[in-house]
Amino acid sequence: xxxxxxxxxxxxxxxxxxxxxxxxxxxxxxxxxxxxxxxxxxxxxxxxxxxxxxxxxxxxxxxxxxxxxxxxxxxxxxxxxxxxxxxxxxxxxxxxxxxxxxxxxxxxxxxxxxxxxxxxxxxxxxxxxxxxxxxxxxxxxxxxxxxxxxxxxxxxxxxxxxxxxxxxxxxxxxxxxxxxxx
Numbered sequence: 001x002x003x004x005x006x007x008x009x010x011x012x013x014x015x016x017x018x019x020x021x022x023x024x025x026x027x028x029x030x031x032x033x034x035x036x037x038x039x040x041x042x043x044x045x046x047x048x049x050x051x052x053x054x055x056x057x058x059x060x061x062x063x064x065x066x067x068x069x070x071x072x073x074x075x076x077x078x079x080x081x082x083x084x085x086x087x088x089x090x091x092x093x094x095x096x097x098x099x100x101x102x103x104x105x106x107x108x109x110x111x112x113x114x115x116x117x118x119x120x121x122x123x124x125x126x127x128x129x130x131x132x133x134x135x136x137x138x139x140x141x142x143x144x145x146x147x148x149x150x151x152x153x154x155x156x157x158x159x160x161x162x163x164x165x166x167x168x169x170x171x172x173x174x175x176x177x178x179x180x181x182x
Contacts, residue, residue, distance in 0.1 A: 001105045001126075002039070003177065009041035016099070017042055018092050020049040020083045020111070028052045028083040045091060052082035065133040074139040078110045085111060093118045103151070107140050116146050124149040124171075129161050141165050151175045 001017075009015040017039075023031035028049040036045050060077035063069050088111065096102065096119040104112040106128040116123055125147035129135050144150070144161060149171035152158040158174055161167060 001103075002042075004103075004175075005042045006040055015042045016095075017044045018088050018095075019044065019046055020085050020088065021046045022049050022083060025083075025109075026052065026054050034087075045088070047085045047088035047091065049083035049085040049088075053080045056080040057082075061134070064137065071138055074137050078113050078139060081108070082110050084114070089114055089118065096122070101149075104147075107143050108134060113139060113143060116143050120146045121148055123147050124151055126151045126153075127157070127161055128153065129157050131160060135160070135164060153177055 005015045005017055020028060021030040021032045021034050022028040028051060030048060032046050034046050034048055036043060038044070057077060057080040060069075060073060060080055064073060064077055092102070092115055099119075099122065101122050101124055102115070102119050103124045103126055104115055105126045106112060107125065108128075112125070116125070123146070125143060127144070127150065129152075134140060141164075144165040144167075147170070150158075150161065150167060150173075152161070152172070152174045153176055155174050158167065158172065
């Protein structure tokens with residue numbers, strides 16, 4: 001995500017990132033200072049995230065992977081996994097009119113699941129999909145259906161998402177990701 005943001009900014013696009021203060025994707029413990037800072041050519045807005053509940057997340061994921069549950073259990077799983085960042089969601093909702101597009105990185109996280117409904121008409125979902133139970137959740141199906149466009153890393157990822165959820169006539173592209181030598 002960071003590499004893509006920098007590449008877009010270097011190409012002349014005005015890029016802002018809305019993210020959490022976390023570095024650890026299991027607990028979402030704060031690491032970076034909240035607030036707005038520059039990361040080279042990219043403006044980064046960081047917001048505190050509620051603590052995740054890894055034990056509850058694991059238990060709910062097991063239940064869901066076994067085919068038990070439904071929409072309410074999927075939403076509980078998403079919140080238990082996190083990150084839930086209310087300040088980020090408020091800021092994004094308030095800034096949506098000034099952004100031409102909003103890219104949401106990966107269907108797995110609560111930030112994507114909670115942000116998508118705030119500006120679906122201008123949201124590009126970067127699912128980072130792979131064959132796992134969560135890709136088959138109704139919650140995921142709803143995100144894919146709601147996205148105005150999709151960006152994939154590989155043709156195989158695009159095919160998988162299309163087979164499970166349908167890409168349809170919406171804008172979609174295989175954009176890949178750069179790899180730095182060295």
